[in-house]
Amino acid sequence: MKMCTRNKKDITTEYLNSKKIDKELRQESSTLQPLKLLLLGSGECGKSTIFKQIISFQDEATKKEYTPPAEYVIKNIFLNILTATSTLVRVAPNYNIEFTEEENQKIQTVLNAFSELENLDQTIFTSISDNIKYLWNSKQIQSIYNDPNRIYQLNDSTEYLMSNIDRYSKPFKPTQNDYLRVRVKTTGIVEADFKIEAVPFKLVDVGGQKNQRRKWIHCFQDITSVLFVTSINDYDTVLEEDNATSRFTDSLELFREMVNSNWFVKSPFVLFFNKVDLFKEKIKRIPVSQHLKDFNGNDHSYEETSQFIKNKFHTTIKNSNKIVYHHFTCALDSHAIEVVFNSIQHSLLMNVAEVL
Amino acid sequence: MTKKDNNIKLKTSNSLPSSPNGATKIKKSNSSNLKKSSTSERLNGKLSNNSNIYNDDIQIEFTKDDVPFSKQTLNNLGLLLNNPTTRRIFIQFSEKEHSHNHVLFWQETKEYKEKFIEINQEQLSTQPEQQQTTTSTSSSTSSLQPSSQPQQQQPSSSSSQQNSTQQSIALITDNNNNNNNNNNNNNNNNNNNNNNNNNNNYNNNNNNNNNNNNNNNNNNNNNNNNNNNNNNNNNNNNNNNNNNNNINNNNNNTTTTTTTTTTSNKSSPAMPSITPNTLASDHAMSETPQHGSSPTSMTVELKNQKGDSSPGSNSTPRVKSINGANNINDDASSSSSSLSSKKENNNINNSSSPIQNRKITNRRSQFLSGNRVSRESTPDDNTDDEENEIAMMQKSNLKSCLYIFDKYLTPSSELEVNLDFKTFIEIKKKIDQNQITVNIFEKSQKEIQEVIANDSYFRYKSSTTFKYLLNCAEQFEKDNSLIPTSDEKPKLKSRKSKFFCM
Numbered sequence: 001m002k003m004c005t006r007n008k009k010d011i012t013t014e015y016l017n018s019k020k021i022d023k024e025l026r027q028e029s030s031t032l033q034p035l036k037l038l039l040l041g042s043g044e045c046g047k048s049t050i051f052k053q054i055i056s057f058q059d060e061a062t063k064k065e066y067t068p069p070a071e072y073v074i075k076n077i078f079l080n081i082l083t084a085t086s087t088l089v090r091v092a093p094n095y096n097i098e099f100t101e102e103e104n105q106k107i108q109t110v111l112n113a114f115s116e117l118e119n120l121d122q123t124i125f126t127s128i129s130d131n132i133k134y135l136w137n138s139k140q141i142q143s144i145y146n147d148p149n150r151i152y153q154l155n156d157s158t159e160y161l162m163s164n165i166d167r168y169s170k171p172f173k174p175t176q177n178d179y180l181r182v183r184v185k186t187t188g189i190v191e192a193d194f195k196i197e198a199v200p201f202k203l204v205d206v207g208g209q210k211n212q213r214r215k216w217i218h219c220f221q222d223i224t225s226v227l228f229v230t231s232i233n234d235y236d237t238v239l240e241e242d243n244a245t246s247r248f249t250d251s252l253e254l255f256r257e258m259v260n261s262n263w264f265v266k267s268p269f270v271l272f273f274n275k276v277d278l279f280k281e282k283i284k285r286i287p288v289s290q291h292l293k294d295f296n297g298n299d300h301s302y303e304e305t306s307q308f309i310k311n312k313f314h315t316t317i318k319n320s321n322k323i324v325y326h327h328f329t330c331a332l333d334s335h336a337i338e339v340v341f342n343s344i345q346h347s348l349l350m351n352v353a354e355v356l
Numbered sequence: 357m358t359k360k361d362n363n364i365k366l367k368t369s370n371s372l373p374s375s376p377n378g379a380t381k382i383k384k385s386n387s388s389n390l391k392k393s394s395t396s397e398r399l400n401g402k403l404s405n406n407s408n409i410y411n412d413d414i415q416i417e418f419t420k421d422d423v424p425f426s427k428q429t430l431n432n433l434g435l436l437l438n439n440p441t442t443r444r445i446f447i448q449f450s451e452k453e454h455s456h457n458h459v460l461f462w463q464e465t466k467e468y469k470e471k472f473i474e475i476n477q478e479q480l481s482t483q484p485e486q487q488q489t490t491t492s493t494s495s496s497t498s499s500l501q502p503s504s505q506p507q508q509q510q511p512s513s514s515s516s517q518q519n520s521t522q523q524s525i526a527l528i529t530d531n532n533n534n535n536n537n538n539n540n541n542n543n544n545n546n547n548n549n550n551n552n553n554n555n556n557n558y559n560n561n562n563n564n565n566n567n568n569n570n571n572n573n574n575n576n577n578n579n580n581n582n583n584n585n586n587n588n589n590n591n592n593n594n595n596n597n598n599n600n601n602n603i604n605n606n607n608n609n610t611t612t613t614t615t616t617t618t619t620s621n622k623s624s625p626a627m628p629s630i631t632p633n634t635l636a637s638d639h640a641m642s643e644t645p646q647h648g649s650s651p652t653s654m655t656v657e658l659k660n661q662k663g664d665s666s667p668g669s670n671s672t673p674r675v676k677s678i679n680g681a682n683n684i685n686d687d688a689s690s691s692s693s694s695l696s697s698k699k700e701n702n703n704i705n706n707s708s709s710p711i712q713n714r715k716i717t718n719r720r721s722q723f724l725s726g727n728r729v730s731r732e733s734t735p736d737d738n739t740d741d742e743e744n745e746i747a748m749m750q751k752s753n754l755k756s757c758l759y760i761f762d763k764y765l766t767p768s769s770e771l772e773v774n775l776d777f778k779t780f781i782e783i784k785k786k787i788d789q790n791q792i793t794v795n796i797f798e799k800s801q802k803e804i805q806e807v808i809a810n811d812s813y814f815r816y817k818s819s820t821t822f823k824y825l826l827n828c829a830e831q832f833e834k835d836n837s838l839i840p841t842s843d844e845k846p847k848l849k850s851r852k853s854k855f856f857c858m
Contacts, residue, residue, distance in 0.1 A: 068814050076810060117806060118434070187774050187811045188455025211772035215454040243777050 034193065034200035035348055036222055040258055041229035042251045043208035043240055044156070046274040048186050049331035050229060051205040052179065055192055057338055062194040073174040076182045077161060078125045079117065081168070084158040085132050086114045088141050091152040097140045106131035122171055129169035136162045148286050153240045156233070156278060157181040180332055187212065189219050196345060199352075210241045213254075220263040225270060225348055228255055232309055232328070233275040233282055236291045248292065248309075256316035259324065268323035268351070270344055271313060273306065277330040414448050414821050418828075427829045430822065433809045437462055442825070449821050455812040457771035458804050461764040465797040465804075468756055472794040473749040753792045760797065761787060774807055775800055 039047040055066045089107050092099070099107060109128050113120065135141050145154075155161075160181050161168075174182075186207040193202050204219050206212060234247035259269055280302055287299035288308070297304035310326060317324060325347070327340045422441040429435040429442055436442045443463060450456040764773045765780060779800050786796055816822050 065818070068818075072814050079806075079810070184810045185774055185807055187458055187807055188450065188453040190453060190815065207774060209774055211767065211774055214770070214772070218454055241777055 033222065034202040035224040035352065036202045036204065037225050037227055038204045038219060038223045039206065039227045039229060040216065040254075041208050041231075041272075042247065042254055043185075043210075043212075044183070045208060045229045045231040045234070045251065046272070046331040047208060047227075047229045048184070048190075048205055049180055050227065050272065050274070050329075050337065051190070051192070051203060053331060053334060053337040054203055054341055055194070056176070056334065057341065058194045058196075062192070066192050067179070070174055073179050073182055074122070074168075074172070075120065076184055077168060077174065077178060078120050080155055080157065080183055081125075081132060081161050081165065082110065082114045082117070082120070084154055084161070085110050085135060087152055087154060088144050089135065092140065092144060094151060095144050095147060097144060099138075099140060103135065103138065103140075106135055110135070126169050129165055133162075133165050133169075136165070150237065153243075155183045156275065157183060176334075177332070185209070189215060191219075199349065210239070210250075220261075223264060223267045224352075225268050225344070226258065226264055227270045227272065227344075228258060229272040229274050229331075230255065230313070231275045232273040232306065233278040235288055235309070236282070236286050246291070252312060252316065255313055259316060259322065260318045265319075268325065268347070271324055271326040272331075272340075273310065273326065273328045274331050276306070276328045277332070279306070414445070414452065416445060416448075416821065416824065424832050425825075425829055426833065427826055430825055430829060431817075433805065433813050436813075437466075437805070437808075445821065445825065446816060449816055449819065450812050453812065453815070455808075457764065458773050458808050458812065460771065461760070461773045461804055462801055462808065464760050464764070465801040468760055468797060469794055471756055473753055474794065475746055475749050475753075750792070754790070757787060757792050757796060765800075773800075773804055776803060779803055 039051055041047050052067075055063060089099075089110070109131050113124055113128050145158075160177075164178070186205060188207065190205040191202060192205075193200065195201065206216055206219070230251040231247070234251065237247045239245045239247055239250055255271070258264065283300055283302065283305055288305045289295045289297075289299050292308070292312075295305070295308050297308060299305070306328060313326075314324070325344070329336060329340060331337060418441070423439050425436075425439050425442050429439050436446060437459070443459065447456050447459045447463075450459055761783065763769055764771050765775065765783065766772065783796060783800060786792070
């Protein structure tokens, strides 16, 4: 009898305990909505790269879930290289650049492969990689590539991919860097769920092209923080969408619209000035004042130019109480991004704690 | 596509040869599917136990109308998009992440190509173009259209018709001659070859269909006599049945033949005007793919490659089918029906291969012209009508073109796709210059397929939905043998639902 009662008692306390925990959990889960981070910005500014980076800081399961298989990365590397080559070759007449007969033959093999992208695989790429490499290193292509007056659209990672072409010409395993560098147009809205120290996060990536932006509204609800990415490097380029609008103006206007939007009244903004590495290189060649007319500082000073651009963005903010953090980043630099993300994470959790 | 894949497809198309209406509306998925699922059945037993499965929040449901798919279909984006079932589910999936506009665009450009009416004759100035269009006209007239076929034959070669079953070759040459005359184009020797093929197939079809569906034919044809082209509700099968009767007088209703004859006689004086009739019957044809209906039409899509790649098969089954036509009687044995459906596919493929199918643009104009044709058998002002027809066709092409442009390409549209700027400008230019061709969206479609393949398709592939579909495909391969037994039910029920539809 004694045993029985004790047992019974044990069970009941256990039962009560577990019930209590269950209840707490339920309460917690109902109060603890995932922290929703939204990546915004115009096309090709590096949203998806930051997305990839943030995913790569998470645990193995998350990484596995949101990282594409190797063959997908490989295919897109080939695709990027072929697209870049054909773009450069096709734009050549506009720069009054001609190729020799031999070079034209090589060009033809590349263009043939480009016209049959469905069949593109390692064997085909291997067969043309020498031609691509030759063309890329030819003085004609180099002069097109280095022409300060760029009238065509080219991925920023082209140079990286081209310099690694020997590695890609044989069957290879894509590195993390390859994966980060490869350019894929994001379509639609991509969400990733993960937990950092038991706090659920939801990271949302979107396509940045103008035609993708009206989809954004679908994910504007309950945003904890907006990670706005702009490519600081793009002060001299025009939009891929219409080949006319300045990317800088577009990004600035977009930021103005978003930062003052009613959707995000309570959400702090994190502003990424991305691609600083390219920017530092570019200001040596292309003076900022040439494209941003109201800049009258030192064209070659990184400090002055970057501060000027930063201020341009900050002056668009109408609400003076708005929290906007800014970071100068290179999305490829895993360590730097990790530091930035941790600080964002920290301040977000602080905010959440305050609310609670 | 694997053999297995084909087998599966054949089997489903077998199972429902007599229920064109019951098998409709693949794309009008949700409501109709839900309705159907209560009365009808899933593809096989196991699936039916799991009618509502939530994967990635997507409710996947199969009905008998769905086209089976294999793992290969799923793993190749091109095949996946071409299969209406997998495409439908893919659209559902991508809707969740708001990238479905690309898949929809892909689908609509595909439909655009199918619906596109190739405009023939005077307006086209250059010789090669003329030849091409003639090919399309003659091939489609001879192979697809019920009314235009007799139109070409009747004036000169009614006797050959009588013998057509035995001497299809003779008939073919007759056809070719007539085609030449009718089209005012005497130097299209190349086209003759095309016509040959088409006619061959056509005749095979007729033979088979006749035998399979004699009983049905009587009914259908009687219904259709008044308005030869009011096939709007009766698709492919009936359409062909009409043909059969027209050509093989010995077999069936002479009434039909005479009606059609009058129609065709009326319009034939104005020689280049195959248009009215062709057009009219085009409506009937276009019904099939538009409603995404009968299983045959779906297999058509899927078998394109097969039909095209094996031209030799055209001749062999022909002999068979001629024999079959003579030997097999009214009972529609499943084997011959499979033959016929197979050939229907070939037939359509062939006719569509010289130039993309000539098909009318929107449903409204289908109904419109359905009426018009019935009027046409009385008045004599063919030339006017013909010009109107051309204008109509151009208009409808333009309309469907603009429809896609407005919906997916205009910079402020809801569903704007992520298209390269250059491609967009190209299309816009063409539209501005009124150069509406069948290939106007070709490049953009390809580009969008790349976009899908590079982005959303990858995510789709790693989704649970996709894994579930892979299981389905696997299961389907295993349970393939089960299909014949479960066939019985679908047949009965689909007939029922056909009645409901009517």
